[in-house]
Amino acid sequence: MTLWVIWFVDRRREIEKLATLINPNLIPTNDASVVVLIVVGVVLLSMLGAGSIVLFSWGQRQTSLIRQQRNFVSSVTHELRTPLASIHLAYETLASRDLPEATRQKLLTMSLVDIDRLIRLVNQILISSRLDRGLNMFQDDIKDVNISEAVNDVIKTLTYLDEKIATRVRVNADKGLIWRGSLNAFNMVISNLLENAIKYSPPKSDVEIEAAITGAQLLVSIKDRGLGLTPRDKNRIFKMFYRSSEAAKRAIPGTGLGLFIVKTTLQQLGGSISVDSPGLGEGSIFKAAFPV
Numbered sequence: 001m002t003l004w005v006i007w008f009v010d011r012r013r014e015i016e017k018l019a020t021l022i023n024p025n026l027i028p029t030n031d032a033s034v035v036v037l038i039v040v041g042v043v044l045l046s047m048l049g050a051g052s053i054v055l056f057s058w059g060q061r062q063t064s065l066i067r068q069q070r071n072f073v074s075s076v077t078h079e080l081r082t083p084l085a086s087i088h089l090a091y092e093t094l095a096s097r098d099l100p101e102a103t104r105q106k107l108l109t110m111s112l113v114d115i116d117r118l119i120r121l122v123n124q125i126l127i128s129s130r131l132d133r134g135l136n137m138f139q140d141d142i143k144d145v146n147i148s149e150a151v152n153d154v155i156k157t158l159t160y161l162d163e164k165i166a167t168r169v170r171v172n173a174d175k176g177l178i179w180r181g182s183l184n185a186f187n188m189v190i191s192n193l194l195e196n197a198i199k200y201s202p203p204k205s206d207v208e209i210e211a212a213i214t215g216a217q218l219l220v221s222i223k224d225r226g227l228g229l230t231p232r233d234k235n236r237i238f239k240m241f242y243r244s245s246e247a248a249k250r251a252i253p254g255t256g257l258g259l260f261i262v263k264t265t266l267q268q269l270g271g272s273i274s275v276d277s278p279g280l281g282e283g284s285i286f287k288a289a290f291p292v
């Protein structure tokens with residue numbers, strides 16, 4: 001812009017001569033009108049600059065959204081294909097061979113686990129789409145929730161991630177701790193956070209869950225000794241479809257919807273979520289605040 005002002009002042013006479021050639025009736029400018037012209041020029045240039053910046057950042061956002069959606073489609077395809085292939089194989093074996101009862105039962109149980117995985121994936125997609133559209137899903141579901149029992153129930157639903165999950169997760173909550181709110185919302189938040197704590201940690205490593213009512217909030221923290229997060233990822237992981245490059249590099253399955261669901265669910269309740277991690281490889285602690 002400075003260069004343009006210098007150029008304009010320097011070339012003013014030539015520009016005026018050119019203008020009078022085009023229109024001989026033009027009245028030559030005085031110094032005051034030159035200042036006005038410069039001010040108008042500066043304003044127009046600033047608007048052009050601001051517009052370019054807005055367009056550039058919008059373009060950047062679109063590019064990153066398209067990239068994330070592509071990643072999402074490829075992870076969903078993978079997440080669908082793996083359990084479907086294993087169900088197909090199990091049923092092919094069941095249909096074609098005379099198997100001992102124990103093997104039949106084992107194959108059926110494995111298929112059920114795979115079907116649960118598929119149902120969970122489809123539910124995640126449906127729920128995130130509803131939350132993204134701003135639909136309130138929890139307002140009619142208010143009751144007294146025993147926190148310790150609810151957390152232990154969530155742990156049981158995640159045995160498909162690790163059969164020994166109950167021995168890995170330590171729950172530190174008063175047995176009589178009651179929170180009045182939506183059990184569905186509570187389960188949604190805790191199951192996603194706990195699933196991640198298991199998924200992004202080495203096998204057998206401990207996960208600690210602490211819950212207590214502090215002031216007007218039920219605070220639940222979930223601490224793992226896993227992959228950890230870079231400062232850059234800490235600011236991004238709650239966005240829809242976002243997956244850290246470290247998670248993708250290690251081929252840890254996922255769709256980038258879990259933490260988006262956690263954040264929007266808590267927002268609907270009037271609560272919040274935060275995360276802390278000393279760095280990559282140093283574990284993470286997620287803190288969910290539910291309003292009392």
Ligand code: ADP
Nearest residue numbers: 196200228237243244247254255256257258259
């Ligand atoms: P998904 O796990 O399906 O990829 P999420 O939305 O649950 O999607 O998580 C988004 C990203 O946040 C993950 O891909 C992972 O990179 C990071 N993340 C989430 N939880 C943890 C955790 N406990 N430890 C390390 N990284 C995590």
